[in-house]
Every structure is written in structure tokens, then in C-alpha cells.
Amino acid sequence: DSSDNRSVKDAASPQQVDYQKVYNAIADILEDENYDDGSYGPVLVRLAWHASGTYDKESGNGGSNGATMRFAPEANHGANAGLEHARNRLEIVKKKFPEITYSDLWTLAGVCAIQEMGGPYIPWRAGRKDGNVENCTPDGRLPDGDKGADHVRKIFYRMGFNDQEIVALSGAHALGRCHVDRSGFDGPWQYAPTTFSNEYYRLLEDEKWQERKWKGPPQFENKSDKSLMMLRTDMALMTDKGFRQYTDKYAKDENAFFSDFSKAFSKLIHLGVPTAQLSEPVPLKKIEDQAP
Ligand code: ZEM
Known part of the structure; x- marks a missing residue:
């Protein structure tokens, strides 16, 4: 019916936003020497992941469509602690481009951060709509770091991912860090x-990992200088046979990792978004690949 068609068109209206301009504005605010390791990139990737990883393929709810982490129940889920740093930083860009939805902005920011930090190109489509507080997902849909392979599979299979995709996505832990005041790790x-x-993947396999003796939650440290960490869920990618084959592959072959990561991350940030809402893939060039 015609009113339905109209609402779909209005929602996407991707031609009204210059997404490369938005991308460049995000790239502009990635660095800040006073924040963390000098970049908001990692926490922006985490925001895109947590906005999307609530998807449940059975009910079809959750996922990046809606940007429901703006609202109190979901913003306060334990797993989302610290993501206000990412959301607040992106307000600078939202003010410049008020016509982009938060759900498009958050996923686009994840893509921008990955690409600008030296990662692969990630196909991205526009057209997500912002939901309201009733669309908030129940707590407990994101993985807990202190659990094993069974838990990881349960969570990611619910989103519709397989073992290869789980291992590829986990390579995002090349970025950022754990903060005691956010996750406890x-x-x-x-x-x-x-x-x-x-x-x-290389460090998972090449370093010797031991349990850290401390008051915090169970995590692993590298024997050689104890400056690096792994979660129990990270260790599962090495100890579980089904996962290990892909960890081996990505440790040896960075091109294979980049290619598989790009596909899996792109899938992640489009989960649950009705295809009719989405634009064609929007080419988003890295700053270094743009004409001077
Ligand atoms: Zn993470 N992740 N993650 N992750 N993650 C943290 C940080 C980051 C798990 C997890 O518990 C944690 C994926 C999968 C899984 C990033 C991206 C992606 C932190 C630390 C924890 C505890 C939070 C803190 O204290 O600030 C678990 C259990 C996972 C699966 C089993 C996937 C998939 C990701 C993207 C594709 C990133 C970039 C960070 C770093 C954030 C930052 O602020 O530095």
C-alpha cells in the first residue's frame, strides 16, 4: 500500500546525506591525545558491535536498527559500561549532520574507525531508523568474557554467525583495551x-598465557612481560578445536583475516535491518585514498 511505500522511502532517503562527508568528520575526531591510547577508534568499534550484537534471529528483534542504547535500560546494561564515551564523542558529528540517524551514525563510525586504523574496507549501507525506548533489548544478549566456547557459540549462533565468523570477528580485539572501571578486566x-x-591471533598462539593472580575477574596475562591480556573467551579460540583451525589460518595469513573480517563485520552491522530500508552499499573511502 502506498503509505507503506512512502514511509520506507522517507526513512532511507540516503541521497540526502553525503556519507563520505560524515565519514570524514568522524575520521577528524578519532584522535585525542588525552583519551585512552590516543584514539576513540577502538571504543567506536565497540559501540557499533554492541549496538548490532543484540540481534536475535528467531524473533528478528535487536540489532543496529533503532540505536536503542540511547535509552536508559539498554545504556545501563553491564556490557555497555563505558560506551557513553563513544556516544558522546559522536554528538559532535551528529550536530554537524543532524539528518543522519543515530543507528546509521554508530555503524558508520565503526566502519570509519576500522578503515582509518589500517583495517580493510567494510561494505556499509544506509537506511537504519532510530527506534524508541520500547524497542530496547533485554539484558544478557552480549557475551561475557569469563565464559567458555559453549557460551560464545550460544551467543553468536543466536545472531546467525558460524564458527569461522566468530573467530574472524574476534580479531577486533587487536584494538583497544579492557578498563577496570568499565568491564572489570x-x-x-x-x-x-x-x-x-x-x-x-599471532599473540594468542606465540605467547605463553597464564592466569593472572589479582583481585579482579579471571583473565590471562602473557608470561613474557605481563603487559598483555586475554579473556577466557579469547583463550577458547585457541583451545577449542572448531575455533582453532581459523585462529591458525588468520595468524598466518593477514589477507585472509582482512577479507573474512570485512564480510563478517559488514554482516554484523546490518543484522535485522529490513532490506527494503537499506540503500545500495555506499562507497566510503579512507582519507589516505581520497584525492588531495
Ligand atoms: Zn570485545 N570486549 N568482546 N569485541 N571489544 C572488550 C573490548 C573491546 C568481549 C568482551 O567481553 C570485551 C567482540 C567480541 C567480544 C571490541 C570489539 C569486539 C572488553 C573490554 C570486553 C570485556 C571493555 C572495557 O573494559 O572497556 C567478548 C566476551 C567477546 C566475544 C566473545 C567483537 C565481535 C568485537 C568487534 C567486532 C573492541 C574494539 C574493544 C576495545 C574497546 C575499547 O574501549 O578500547
Whole structure:
């Protein structure tokens, strides 16, 4: 019926926003020497992931469509602690481009951060609509770091991912760190936490990992200098047979990792968004690949 058609068209209206301009504005505010490791990139990737990873393929609800983490119940879910840093930072861009939805902005910011930190190109489509407080997802849909392979599979299978995609997505832990005041865990996974690479898999396999003795939640530290960490869920990618084959592959072959990560992350940030709402993929060039 015609009113339905109209609402779909209005919602997407992707031609009204210059997404490359939005991308460039996000790229502009990634760095800040006074924040964390000098970049908002990692926490922006985490925002895109937590906005999307609530998807439930059975009911079709959750996912990035809606940006429901703006509202109190979901913003206060334990897993989302600290993501206000990402949401607040993006307000600068939202003010410049008020016509973009939050749900498009958050996912686009994840793509921008990955690409600008040296990662692969990620196909992205516009057209997500912002929901309201009734669309908030129930707590408990995102993974807990202190659990094993069964838990990881349960959570990611619910979104519709397979073992290969789980391992590929986990390579995002090349970026950023754990913060005691957010998750309770502590430390980065690799030595250059603002550079996207396959270091996460290489270190998982090449370092010796031992349980850290401390008052915080159970986590692992590398024996050699104790400056790096792994969650129990990270360790599962090495100890579980089904996962290990892909960890081996990505540790050896960064191109394979980049290619598989790009596909899996793109899938993640479109989960649950009705196809009719979405634009064609929007080419979003890295700053370094744009004409001077
Ligand atoms: Zn994470 N992640 N994650 N992750 N994550 C943290 C940080 C970051 C898990 C997890 O519990 C945690 C994916 C999968 C899984 C990022 C991206 C992606 C932190 C630390 C925890 C505890 C939070 C803090 O204290 O600030 C678990 C259990 C996962 C699966 C089993 C996937 C998939 C991701 C993207 C594709 C990123 C970029 C960070 C770093 C954030 C930052 O602020 O530095």
C-alpha cells in the first residue's frame, strides 16, 4: 500500500546525506591525545558491535536498527559500561549532520574507525531508523568474557554467525583495551592497540598465557612481560578445536583475516535491518585514498 511505500522511502532517503562527508568528520575526531591510547577508534568499534550484537534471529528483534542504547535500560546494561564515551564523542558529528540517524551514525563510525586504523574496507549501507525506548533489548544478549566456547557459540549462533565468523570477528580485539572501571578486566590484547592487524591471533598462539593472580575477574596475562591480556573467551579460540583451525589460518595469513573480517563485520552491522530500508552499499573511502 502506498503509505507503506512512502514511509520506507522517507526513512532511507540516503541521497540526502553525503556519507563520505560524515565519514570524514568522524575520521577528524578519532584522535585525542588525552583519551585512552590516543584514539576513540577502538571504543567506536565497540559501540557499533554492541549496538548490532543484540540481534536475535528467531524473533528478528535487536540489532543496529533503532540505536536503542540511547535509552536508559539498554545504556545501563553491564556490557555497555563505558560506551557513553563513544556516544558522546559522536554528538559532535551528529550536530554537524543532524539528518543522519543515530543507528546509521554508530555503524558508520565503526566502519570509519576500522578503515582509518589500517583495517580493510567494510561494505556499509544506509537506511537504519532510530527506534524508541520500547524497542530496547533485554539484558544478557552480549557475551561475557569469563565464559567458555559453549557460551560464545550460544551467543553468536543466536545472531546467525558460524564458527569461522566468530573467530574472524574476534580479531577486533587487536584494538583497544579492557578498563577496570568499565568491564572489570584490565589491559590491552596487543602492543599497538590503535592499529588493526592480525596481531591478536599471532599473540594468542606465540605467547605463553597464564592466569593472572589479582583481585579482579579471571583473565590471562602473557608470561613474557605481563603487559598483555586475554579473556577466557579469547583463550577458547585457541583451545577449542572448531575455533582453532581459523585462529591458525588468520595468524598466518593477514589477507585472509582482512577479507573474512570485512564480510563478517559488514554482516554484523546490518543484522535485522529490513532490506527494503537499506540503500545500495555506499562507497566510503579512507582519507589516505581520497584525492588531495
Ligand atoms: Zn570485545 N570486549 N568482546 N569485541 N571489544 C572488550 C573490548 C573491546 C568481549 C568482551 O567481553 C570485551 C567482540 C567480541 C567480544 C571490541 C570489539 C569486539 C572488553 C573490554 C570486553 C570485556 C571493555 C572495557 O573494559 O572497556 C567478548 C566476551 C567477546 C566475544 C566473545 C567483537 C565481535 C568485537 C568487534 C567486532 C573492541 C574494539 C574493544 C576495545 C574497546 C575499547 O574501549 O578500547
